[in-house]
Amino acid sequence: xxxxxxxxxxxxxxxxxxxxxxxxxxxxxxxxxxxxxxxxxxxxxxxxxxxxxxxxxxxxxxxxxxxxxxxxxxxxxxxxxxxxxxxxxxxxxxxxxxxxxxxxxxxxxxxxxxxxxxxxxxxxxxxxxxxxxxxxxxxxxxxxxxxxxxxxxxxxxxxxxxxxxxxxxxxxxxxxxxxxxxxxxxxxxxxxxxxxxx
Amino acid sequence: xxxxxxxxxxxxxxxxxxxxxxxxxxxxxxxxxxxxxxxxxxxxxxxxxxxxxxxxxxxxxxxxxxxxxxxxxxxxxxxxxxxxxxxxxxxxxxxxxxxxxxxxxxxxxxxxxxxxxxxxxxxxxxxxxxxxxxxxxxxxxxxxxxxxxxxxxxxxxxxxxxxxxxxxxxxxxxxxxx
Numbered sequence: 176x177x178x179x180x181x182x183x184x185x186x187x188x189x190x191x192x193x194x195x196x197x198x199x200x201x202x203x204x205x206x207x208x209x210x211x212x213x214x215x216x217x218x219x220x221x222x223x224x225x226x227x228x229x230x231x232x233x234x235x236x237x238x239x240x241x242x243x244x245x246x247x248x249x250x251x252x253x254x255x256x257x258x259x260x261x262x263x264x265x266x267x268x269x270x271x272x273x274x275x276x277x278x279x280x281x282x283x284x285x286x287x288x289x290x291x292x293x294x295x296x297x298x299x300x301x302x303x304x305x306x307x308x309x310x311x312x313x314x315x316x317x318x319x320x321x322x323x324x325x326x327x328x329x330x331x332x333x334x335x336x337x338x339x340x341x342x343x344x345x346x347x348x349x350x351x352x353x354x355x356x357x358x359x360x361x362x363x364x365x366x367x368x369x370x371x372x373x
Numbered sequence: 374x375x376x377x378x379x380x381x382x383x384x385x386x387x388x389x390x391x392x393x394x395x396x397x398x399x400x401x402x403x404x405x406x407x408x409x410x411x412x413x414x415x416x417x418x419x420x421x422x423x424x425x426x427x428x429x430x431x432x433x434x435x436x437x438x439x440x441x442x443x444x445x446x447x448x449x450x451x452x453x454x455x456x457x458x459x460x461x462x463x464x465x466x467x468x469x470x471x472x473x474x475x476x477x478x479x480x481x482x483x484x485x486x487x488x489x490x491x492x493x494x495x496x497x498x499x500x501x502x503x504x505x506x507x508x509x510x511x512x513x514x515x516x517x518x519x520x521x522x523x524x525x526x527x528x529x530x531x532x533x534x535x536x537x538x539x540x541x542x543x544x545x546x547x548x549x550x551x
Contacts, residue, residue, distance in 0.1 A: 232440040233443040236444055350469030
């Protein structure tokens with residue numbers, strides 16, 4: 176098992192310019208923000224169960240950019256059907272990375288369904304996601320970090336993390352600001368033309 | 374299919390499709406629905422539109438937000454029962470002021486055989502309004518295209534969430550015993 180801040184730092188240490196990130200609410204949002212306050216991050220503060228689908232919408236809209244959804248086990252479980260939807264679409268440029276500590280860290284560390292029962296890697300496989308990884312150590316982490324720069328098919332990775340609660344790093348909670356800066360960083364033609372309200 | 378059967382089919386789904394095309398909608402998320410069957414078929418046949426079958430309607434709300442982040446326009450097709458599935462996810466739309474276009478086929482309000490449809494059908498519009506989604510109800514076939522085009526302009530021009538609510542009478546009676 177891996178410590179979560181060590182894991183996120185390793186995954187994003189050599190982040191490519193073209194990698195767009197959606198972070199799931201709670202600790203994954205703090206984890207992604209802890210690496211760098213980056214305009215290419217869209218941080219969710221709510222919409223539990225929606226992270227993978229936000230990532231899918233971006234990936235389908237921008238086939239020339241890689242998109243990584245970095246989220247938690249509880250957030251994934253709330254939208255488990257999204258794995259089925261992603262499995263049908265099979266976007267070559269979407270990676271879903273689940274930091275799995277088997278508990279709900281925001282609410283008092285109650286055990287989640289992955290705590291001894293549900294296997295998210297098998298779930299992703301069953302949903303038709305052809306390339307999956309179960310990351311438990313630094314070697315696996317290094318391989319996944321490399322793949323985030325090069326993957327060419329839908330990727331699902333479960334990263335086993337220890338149930339620690341590092342100091343929170345809070346990005347902006349202003350959804351409109353997060354949206355606008357992401358669209359500008361992602362090179363939105365409409366944002367450049369300024370022909371919409373935002 | 375004979376020519377007379379083709380004539381008997383309503384034209385408004387084709388008009389709705391033309392409105393979506395004119396608005397440059399590129400992603401269409403849907404949970405299959407009989408009232409939307411023709412429109413789904415048209416979207417699926419169009420190589421410029423990515424049709425995304427969903428397991429639940431709330432996935433489509435998040436999909437539409439992602440599409441906009443990636444600079445594409447999306448629309449969601451659903452039945453009235455699916456509106457209830459969207460409610461918490463609509464907070465994503467409100468919090469970030471995303472444009473959203475929902476096209477909702479009504480059940481539970483006219484010539485409804487299944488009473489289980491009435492509970493959700495009867496609260497669709499008040500629930501959507503509470504969630505900051507502006508509702509445009511259409512009763513007559515000849516109004517569908519105009520109302521949809523106006524609502525979609527408002528959504529994408531002003532970062533507003535809209536629902537085009539298609540009355541059950543417009544869609545017609547469902548045949549229950551085959």
